[in-house]
Amino acid sequence: MKTTKIFISLLAVSAILSGCLRDPEVTVHASFTTEKDVYEINEDIYLTNTSYAENARVVASKWEWGSQHMWGLQPETPISFERVGEYDITLTATSDVGNVSDVFVKTVRIQDTNIRPVADFTYEPQTGLRAGDSVRFTDKSTDEDGEIVAWEWKFGTTVVTEQNPEFTFTEFGDIEVTLTVTDNMKGKGSKTVTIHVDKSQYSLEALWEQPYESDKEAYVKFTSPATNADGSVVYALSSGYNLAAFTRDGEKLWSFNGNVHNANPRDNNGTKNTTTSTPSVDENGTVYIALGYNEAKPEDSESGVFAVNSDGSEKWYFPYGYKGRYIAVIPAIIGDHIILTTKDNNGTLEGYGSLDNGHVIDRNSGAFVQKLLVKRGSYGGGIGFSSGIYLSHCDAKFGSRIYFRENGTWGHYGDNDTQKSPKSLGRLEGVTELETGNSSQMAASSDGKVYIVYESVTGRVSSTSVLYCYDTGKFVKDDSTPYEPDWAVGIKGSVARYEGNGVVCGEDGTIYVATKTSGSEKARVTAVSPTGTVLWESEADGNIAGSPAVDNEGFVYYNDYSLGKLVKLDPATGKKVAEIQLGDELRSSPTISCDGTVYCTGMKNGQPTLFAVKGSATGHANSWSQLGGNPSKTCVLY
Numbered sequence: 001m002k003t004t005k006i007f008i009s010l011l012a013v014s015a016i017l018s019g020c021l022r023d024p025e026v027t028v029h030a031s032f033t034t035e036k037d038v039y040e041i042n043e044d045i046y047l048t049n050t051s052y053a054e055n056a057r058v059v060a061s062k063w064e065w066g067s068q069h070m071w072g073l074q075p076e077t078p079i080s081f082e083r084v085g086e087y088d089i090t091l092t093a094t095s096d097v098g099n100v101s102d103v104f105v106k107t108v109r110i111q112d113t114n115i116r117p118v119a120d121f122t123y124e125p126q127t128g129l130r131a132g133d134s135v136r137f138t139d140k141s142t143d144e145d146g147e148i149v150a151w152e153w154k155f156g157t158t159v160v161t162e163q164n165p166e167f168t169f170t171e172f173g174d175i176e177v178t179l180t181v182t183d184n185m186k187g188k189g190s191k192t193v194t195i196h197v198d199k200s201q202y203s204l205e206a207l208w209e210q211p212y213e214s215d216k217e218a219y220v221k222f223t224s225p226a227t228n229a230d231g232s233v234v235y236a237l238s239s240g241y242n243l244a245a246f247t248r249d250g251e252k253l254w255s256f257n258g259n260v261h262n263a264n265p266r267d268n269n270g271t272k273n274t275t276t277s278t279p280s281v282d283e284n285g286t287v288y289i290a291l292g293y294n295e296a297k298p299e300d301s302e303s304g305v306f307a308v309n310s311d312g313s314e315k316w317y318f319p320y321g322y323k324g325r326y327i328a329v330i331p332a333i334i335g336d337h338i339i340l341t342t343k344d345n346n347g348t349l350e351g352y353g354s355l356d357n358g359h360v361i362d363r364n365s366g367a368f369v370q371k372l373l374v375k376r377g378s379y380g381g382g383i384g385f386s387s388g389i390y391l392s393h394c395d396a397k398f399g400s401r402i403y404f405r406e407n408g409t410w411g412h413y414g415d416n417d418t419q420k421s422p423k424s425l426g427r428l429e430g431v432t433e434l435e436t437g438n439s440s441q442m443a444a445s446s447d448g449k450v451y452i453v454y455e456s457v458t459g460r461v462s463s464t465s466v467l468y469c470y471d472t473g474k475f476v477k478d479d480s481t482p483y484e485p486d487w488a489v490g491i492k493g494s495v496a497r498y499e500g501n502g503v504v505c506g507e508d509g510t511i512y513v514a515t516k517t518s519g520s521e522k523a524r525v526t527a528v529s530p531t532g533t534v535l536w537e538s539e540a541d542g543n544i545a546g547s548p549a550v551d552n553e554g555f556v557y558y559n560d561y562s563l564g565k566l567v568k569l570d571p572a573t574g575k576k577v578a579e580i581q582l583g584d585e586l587r588s589s590p591t592i593s594c595d596g597t598v599y600c601t602g603m604k605n606g607q608p609t610l611f612a613v614k615g616s617a618t619g620h621a622n623s624w625s626q627l628g629g630n631p632s633k634t635c636v637l638y
Helices: 002-020
Strands: 027-029 038-040 052-054 058-065 068-071 085-095 101-111 121-124 134-139 148-155 158-160 166-168 173-183 188-197 205-211 233-236 242-247 252-257 287-291 303-308 314-321 332-334 337-341 358-362 368-371 382-385 389-393 400-406 409-411 449-455 465-471 487-491 503-505 511-515 524-528 534-539 556-560 565-569 576-581 598-604 607-614
Touching: 027 085, 027 101, 121 188, 134 173, 233 598, 233 607, 242 287, 332 382, 337 382, 337 389, 368 409, 449 503, 449 511, 465 511, 487 524, 524 556, 556 598
Parallel strands: 038 101
Antiparallel strands: 027 052, 058 068, 058 085, 085 101, 121 134, 134 166, 148 158, 148 173, 173 188, 205 607, 233 242, 242 252, 287 303, 303 314, 332 337, 337 358, 358 368, 382 389, 389 400, 400 409, 449 465, 465 487, 503 511, 511 524, 524 534, 556 565, 565 576, 598 607
């Protein structure tokens, strides 16, 4: 019995002690202060949290006003109201013990007695403005009952926040300039003036753009636009193998289906993101396009060459067979012949014998004329002269080769089977190894000089790429006399396979070379004098595919393909004077028509698209001013 009494006594003591140690009661007192009770519209209201808790801490505070709210013990930024009226500001404070909350509400009154600032400005010069001119803007704004604390200028779509900016108009036309000023009470005032800016040499204007391919998988790589002789029609091709014709105003005339003989543009990865040839156009408006398989299942497809009449009907078709790869190629139009080179051939094509990577076709009938020995195949790039000289790249080990038209046929001199042949281009005296050809596009000048950019591999010129100059007048027709260049100069940036990088010439003889990124070297256009001196380099913001183009004012254009923009350079300095965003990707060369319109092909919204751009020029340079020499891409000028 004693044990039981002791146990009951312990329980009683425990109960008494437990009651004495119960948690103290937690009470939260939500509160905050403002500097005043009446504010102006948009005036800053600073909130000071004075909440506290008994037997705990305030750890959470929620602020609510109108339809807005925020969390924080002490607000980092002030609040404000945009309209006149009375507004409740609510604070809910919560403790860390027991999650106890309390609410405090304060009402503030918003009035509007602030006098708005008056925006005003002047600018100089006020007349005779042209695109490229710099204009000085001077703020003349006033505020009667306070001070102006912020300025926002809008020049078209460009925003500047300086008080007195200097702005250069790169566009032309009637351009709105708006100044908005803000005073210390957040009151705003604006002024808008329309300023007329005339065209200048730095102007670029998008005229129109047209998707031109129904194949949703089609792509644009290397293939550039071509025009007929008078510039009234422009042609565009893509890896979907549909040739589209448009007027200079952007009206579609017709589309020619080049898939009728089952050409296959798919690469090993199964996509159609492959290199497609550039069309060429003769003086009659006949368009020549080369279509060939790439990597995927060549035995299931047929490559060949189409001649398309000016009305979009087929003139003839030359079947090259199931294994003919036309890569970064433009059909060269020389007299009555069309000359093409390929990366691969189909061995023996019935009726023709081995075409051996190069072939001559009668341009009137499409009949096979003869084969050309293009050692191991070409990665693209070839030009001709009306005198009967044709030059073509061979593969990456055999430099370039010269063909002469003699007694109605074409042939070359030198050893067919070795890259050490003295009759191969891409070498210097005493050196037998060659630079690699890749797919660069050559250029020629009216005095018979030929300019070729190679990937530099021998090390005799310390650079990533090397530009050679050859004089065709010095070519000797025997098997042993070397073709020696007049000079060679190093060029930064790479000559990428299948990208069509290459060379063009200005009317003054300056040579312009486009190269891609290479390691730390940015893509660029390099200007070289006719004697082989580098004059300037202009680095691209993104990357370059294709060759430059030159207009009749001397300005140089290139496509920044990764950024989808056309860029215009000053020929004297290489400075970028204008650029215009066109598509998502422009993996081709610009084409300047005889009326000065610049045409570009590229991708926009996943579709091959033809773009027309107008600047101040009225034509292209009277020289080998673009890929293929001229806007018709004949690959022959002289």
